Amino acid sequence: MNKLLTTVFAFAAVSLAGIATIASAQDVVGDAKAGHAKVDMCLGCHSIVGYQASFPEVHKVPKISGQGAKYIISALNAYKKGERKHPTMRGISDSLSDQDMADVAAYYSASGVVEGAMPPAKPATEPSAQVAALLTKGACVSCHGDNFSKPIDPTYPKIAGQHADYLYVALKSYKTEGNALVGRSNAIMGGVAKQFSNAELKALAGYVHSLDGELKVVPQSRFR
Template identity: 60%
Template sequence: MNKALPTIFGLMVAFATASGYAQEVKGDAAAGAQKNAMCIGCHNIVGYKSSFPEVYKVPMISGQNAAYIDAALQEYKKGARKFPTMRSIADSLTDQDMANLAAYYAADGKKIEVAEKPAKAPDEVVSLLLQKGGCVSCHGENFSKPINDAYPKIAGQHADYLYVTLKAYKNPKEGPYSGRANPIMGGIAAQFTNQELRQLANYIGALDSQLQVVPESRFR
């Protein structure tokens, strides 16, 4: 198979779908800081874990792309993402609230400067899995420079969270609490066994990250 195909496919998918995820409302980070009371109890505590429906560290969102955070909240509100706590929170937010929170957390990660280093080369097995999934086509250089801000930075994200997320894309109808209905990621994840998904998650999760957990002063 032509190795350029995953990259070309990823680019076509990205530009074809970016408009659907584009952040249309301008976010105000200062306003987001006044709205994040529902967020800090999970995303601003180092090592905090979800206990339902599986145990895993909640994702780092400080330093994440604002457009992606906004798109994720919209998906929770619409039910494309099923995690009940996040669905409940998103349902209480307006589009402006989501944009404000997205702007706040995107800026929050810049409080601590992170030096960029080249990503550690994967072993042969993981390298073949990454090529098969065409992961770099969307998530970009070092998996930290997505080709569109509506896609997430994933380098250094908690490996257990990445694994659970990939399984959710692979099995969108697995249950009422864990599936994710995204046809692009669903099609990619469906190519792999769960063991292969774990290998991908472990590699990407071990990379240097621009994502962080920035504790609130009350938690420090």
């Protein structure tokens, strides 16, 4: 009995320490100016219009200018922990401290943002009957907002206007299991993505891409 209680208390202590670490990381305040000096490793992919990655298949790298800061931090931490499998992004995230992540996120969340500009409250383009049914089945607006650009939680991404091929690759990755190099472990998105065929995921990605949003690629020279 004493041994059991000792084990329980030890587990609780570890769990609380983990929660404290997460809370501490979230409390770090980012500085966009400092972030501007830390994004050289990002520019070669995310600041070139039309730039395509070739892993795990050919697709445009995501637009991250105008993305929510807390989502960027969440994504970087997921790569660092291996919850998102991507060798390049894992290497980059491993090199970043909590402060670095916060600064980079602050920079990109402000990059290309026009003061006073707001995304439409509702998509201007109505989905087809097929896509409307898929959106309802996946309950996509319940997390990403009616306009797919105002998520209900700041750690969720804005997705309106994001590259269709990137969205498709990202959605498929939530279905991937048992692959050491590819895949994303997120219980919510895994449950959503696994409801759909790849053809249905591609249709969803195409519609979300067609919407007006805040995401951009802001060109910058990688040689500054």
